[in-house]
Amino acid sequence: DAGVIQSPRHEVTEMGQEVTLRCKPISGHDYLFWYRQTMMRGLELLIYFNNNVPIDDSGMPEDRFSAKMPNASFSTLKIQPSEPRDSAVYFCASSEGANNEKLFFGSGTQLSVL
Amino acid sequence: KQEVTQIPAALSVPEGENLVLNCSFTDSAIYNLQWFRQDPGKGLTSLLLIQSSQREQTSGRLNASLDKSSGRSTLYIAASQPGDSATYLCAAPEGGATNKLIFGTGTLLAVQP
Numbered sequence: 046d047a048g049v050i051q052s053p054r055h056e057v058t059e060m061g062q063e064v065t066l067r068c069k070p071i072s073g074h075d076y077l078f079w080y081r082q083t084m085m086r087g088l089e090l091l092i093y094f095n096n097n098v099p100i101d102d103s104g105m106p107e108d109r110f111s112a113k114m115p116n117a118s119f120s121t122l123k124i125q126p127s128e129p130r131d132s133a134v135y136f137c138a139s140s141e142g143a144n145n146e147k148l149f150f151g152s153g154t155q156l157s158v159l
Numbered sequence: 160k161q162e163v164t165q166i167p168a169a170l171s172v173p174e175g176e177n178l179v180l181n182c183s184f185t186d187s188a189i190y191n192l193q194w195f196r197q198d199p200g201k202g203l204t205s206l207l208l209i210q211s212s213q214r215e216q217t218s219g220r221l222n223a224s225l226d227k228s229s230g231r232s233t234l235y236i237a238a239s240q241p242g243d244s245a246t247y248l249c250a251a252p253e254g255g256a257t258n259k260l261i262f263g264t265g266t267l268l269a270v271q272p
Contacts, residue, residue: 049202087262087263087264088203088248088250088262090260090261093259100258101258101259136202138202147193147205148193148195148205148250150203150204152201152202153201153202
């Protein structure tokens with residue numbers, strides 16, 4: 046398996062624009078997680094899915110953020126409208142089962158909002 | 160609410176030295192704890208996963224221990240090498256049966272050749 050695949054690798058956009066981040070989890074993994082990493086706040090869980098269903102979205106900062114998982118092999122994280130404070134590295138991760146099996150991370154998307 | 164703390168924030172050692180990284184957590188009602196490695200500009204790689212029923216877990220030169228009663232975990236790296244240079248993070252579940260991992264801020268390790 047190629048691991049967790051994220052795209053794009055880098056995204057530079059202007060304030061107010063819509064940003065869509067994409068993730069393909071490892072095949073067979075039932076859990077998918079979106080994390081955000083910044084120097085100030087470290088790694089924060091934004092939302093996670095189990096079998097394509099959102100389970101906990103309490104980490105989503107505000108209504109400008111939304112995430113979907115239309116099928117087992119694809120998820121998106123959308124920010125609309127984007128703001129400079131959204132600049133961060135966004136990671137997608139997946140795991141095989143419940144009880145926190147090993148987490149496998151993608152390489153991340155470096156987002157810069159100007 | 161789970162809080163995870165890692166000490167030290169940064170560590171520099173000469174090659175060949177044995178070292179210990181520390182992780183503490185506030186909510187001991189966890190069923191496992193994970194240690195990760197992050198290289199610059201990369202994602203995280205899971206190194207070791209310790210179940211609450213275990214006291215330690217080993218992989219090669221790495222050994223992780225877990226003491227739930229004291230809310231502590233340690234990562235021991237034997238005979239360190241320059242290739243071990245990275246940021247090491249520990250993560251504990253928020254509490255109970257949850258998949259929500261709370262990460263520490265990490266220890267930045269530099270192994271000098």
